[in-house]
Amino acid sequence: MSVTQRKGAAFSAPFFVGFAALFVLPLLYAVHQSLYTVRTSGLGIGPRVEVFAGADNFTRALSDGTFWASIGRVLAFAVVQIPVMLGFALVMALLLDGTRRRVAHRYRLAFLVPYMIPGIVAALMWMYVYSPRLGPLTDLTGVNFFSPALVWISMGNLLTWIGAGFNMLIIYGALQSVPRELFDAARVDGASELRIAVSIKIPYVRGALVLTGMLSIIHMLQIFNEPLLFRNVVPEIITKDFTPIMMIFYEAFDSNDYNYAAALSVVLAVVVGAISFLFYRFTNRASR
Amino acid sequence: MTSLASPRKATTTSAMDGLPVGATRSRLSQAFVLAGLALFALYSVAPVWWLVVSATKDQSDLLYTNGLWFGEFNLGRNLEQVFTYNDGVFFRWVANSLLYAGAGALVCTLISLAAGYSLSRFSFRGRGLGLAMVIGSFLIPGAMLTMPLYLLFAQVGLVDTAWAVLLPSFISPFSVYLAKVYVDGAVPPELLEAARVDGAGELRIFFQIVTRLMKTGAATVFLLAFVGNWNGFYLPLTMLRGEDKWTLSLGLYAWNLKRVDSENDLTALVLTGSLLAVVPLAVFMIAMRRYWQSGVTLGSLK
Numbered sequence: 001m002s003v004t005q006r007k008g009a010a011f012s013a014p015f016f017v018g019f020a021a022l023f024v025l026p027l028l029y030a031v032h033q034s035l036y037t038v039r040t041s042g043l044g045i046g047p048r049v050e051v052f053a054g055a056d057n058f059t060r061a062l063s064d065g066t067f068w069a070s071i072g073r074v075l076a077f078a079v080v081q082i083p084v085m086l087g088f089a090l091v092m093a094l095l096l097d098g099t100r101r102r103v104a105h106r107y108r109l110a111f112l113v114p115y116m117i118p119g120i121v122a123a124l125m126w127m128y129v130y131s132p133r134l135g136p137l138t139d140l141t142g143v144n145f146f147s148p149a150l151v152w153i154s155m156g157n158l159l160t161w162i163g164a165g166f167n168m169l170i171i172y173g174a175l176q177s178v179p180r181e182l183f184d185a186a187r188v189d190g191a192s193e194l195r196i197a198v199s200i201k202i203p204y205v206r207g208a209l210v211l212t213g214m215l216s217i218i219h220m221l222q223i224f225n226e227p228l229l230f231r232n233v234v235p236e237i238i239t240k241d242f243t244p245i246m247m248i249f250y251e252a253f254d255s256n257d258y259n260y261a262a263a264l265s266v267v268l269a270v271v272v273g274a275i276s277f278l279f280y281r282f283t284n285r286a287s288r
Numbered sequence: 289m290t291s292l293a294s295p296r297k298a299t300t301t302s303a304m305d306g307l308p309v310g311a312t313r314s315r316l317s318q319a320f321v322l323a324g325l326a327l328f329a330l331y332s333v334a335p336v337w338w339l340v341v342s343a344t345k346d347q348s349d350l351l352y353t354n355g356l357w358f359g360e361f362n363l364g365r366n367l368e369q370v371f372t373y374n375d376g377v378f379f380r381w382v383a384n385s386l387l388y389a390g391a392g393a394l395v396c397t398l399i400s401l402a403a404g405y406s407l408s409r410f411s412f413r414g415r416g417l418g419l420a421m422v423i424g425s426f427l428i429p430g431a432m433l434t435m436p437l438y439l440l441f442a443q444v445g446l447v448d449t450a451w452a453v454l455l456p457s458f459i460s461p462f463s464v465y466l467a468k469v470y471v472d473g474a475v476p477p478e479l480l481e482a483a484r485v486d487g488a489g490e491l492r493i494f495f496q497i498v499t500r501l502m503k504t505g506a507a508t509v510f511l512l513a514f515v516g517n518w519n520g521f522y523l524p525l526t527m528l529r530g531e532d533k534w535t536l537s538l539g540l541y542a543w544n545l546k547r548v549d550s551e552n553d554l555t556a557l558v559l560t561g562s563l564l565a566v567v568p569l570a571v572f573m574i575a576m577r578r579y580w581q582s583g584v585t586l587g588s589l590k
Contacts, residue, residue: 111575194317
C-alpha cells in the first residue's frame, strides 16, 4: 500500500473505531452476557451471583412462546399494515406525478407533514385524537377506537399516517426518473392515464417498492413507541410482551433479567437478519 | 455521477409546466387527481390541525367544544403553564434535545464525510470489507442494539450521562453510505491528483477542497442525522434516568403518564408541549427541504 492510500485509509479510522466500539462490541458483549445468569442463593435473600449458564438462556429463548408470539404478532401486523401504507404512498406518488409541478410541490409538502412530527409526539397526538373523551373521532363516528376490536386498526392507521409520506418521497423520486418519452408514446397510442400508471409507472418503481418494503419490515420488527403509548391506555390488550422490543425492555427493566434480555436481543438480531435476507432474495428473484 | 445528475435533469425538462407538450388530459381525470390529492392532504394535515387548535384551549373547552375549531383562545395561558411547570424544566428538555440532536449530528457528519471520502476515493486494503460492513449493518436496526449498548455502558459507567445518548449518534453507517455516494458524484479524482502534485497534504486536501465541494452532501447528512436524533425515543428512554437529562420526547411522555395518574389534569400541558416540540423541527425541515428531498431520493436510488 502506498503512503497516500494509507493516509486515505486513516480518514475512515474514526468511523471504524466507533463502529467497532458501538456496533460490534455491544453485540459481542450481549452474546457474552447471555451466556450467564443471575442466581440468588438462600431463598432469595442471599447475595445475587452471576454464574455461567451455557446455552440456557438461548434454549429458554427458543422455546419461549411469548417471545415468538410477539414476533408473530408484529409479522402478522406487517403483512396487513405495510401493503396498505405502501399502497397509500404509491397512490400519493402517482397522483403527484399526474399533476402540474407547482401543484405537486405544494401537495408533496402537505404529505410530508407527518414526517416532520417527532415520532413520540405523533403517537401522543393520535392517542388524544382517538380518545373517546377528548378526541373528535368518536364524536364523528360514534365508535371507540380503543375497543378490542378496533385497537389494531387504530395502531395500523397511526403507523400508516406516520410512514406513508416518507415512503411516498422515495417512490416519487423513482417516478421522476421514468423517461417522459414513454408516456408520450403511450398517449399517442391512445393509452389512458390509468393504463399508463398501471403498465408503465408502477413496474418502473418496483425497485423503490422493494426497498421501502424491506425498510418497513425492519422498522416493524423493532416497533416500540406506538404500542408503548397504547399500553398506557389499554394495558389489558397491549401486554408488555406485545412486540419483541417491548418484551426485551420489560425483561431488562421490569424483571431485571438483563442476561435473558441480552439473549433475546441476540436472537432477535438473527431473526431480523434472516427475514431481511429472505425478503431480499425473494423479491430479487420475483423482479427478474 | 449519473445518479446525481439524472433526477435534476428530469426536473428541468418538465419544469416548464409539468405536462409534456401535446398531452391532452381529460378534465375528468384531472379532477379525479386533484380530489385524490386533496383527500390525502386532508388525511396528512388534519390531526396536526387538531393539535394546533387544542393547544389554544383550556380544560373545559377541550372537553365540550368541537375539536376541529377554536373555543376561547387560551394559548397564552397554556404556554405559561408549559414554561413554568416544575421550574421551567421544559426549557431544560429543549436545550438537551438541541444538544443531543445538534452536537450528535455535527460530529456524525464530520466522521461520515471523512469515512465516505476515504471509501470513495482511496483503494486501500480492507476497503471492500469496510464497505460491506457499512451496508450490512443497515440490516441491524438501532433498537436491537440498544439493550446490548445499555449493558456495555452500564459496565463502564456511562448510563445516565449525556454521552450514553451522544456516542451512539456519532456513528451512523447510513450517513457514511450517503456521504460516499455524494463524494462519488461531487469530488473529481483529477482535482485531488492536481492538488497532490501541487504538494498539498492529505489533511489540507480534505478540509480545504473536499469539504467545500461537499456542502450539499454535508447538509443532507447533517439534516437526516439531526432529525433522527431529535425523534429518538427508545435510546434516551433506556439510557437516561434523571429528569434534568431528558429530551423533549421523554419529558412529554412522562407528563402524559403523570396526567393519567395525578388528580390535577395535565392534558393542556401535554398538548401544548407537543405542539412546541413540533415547531423547531418543522421550521428547520421546511427551511432545508432542498437538502433532505435530494438526500432521501439519492439514498434510495442506488
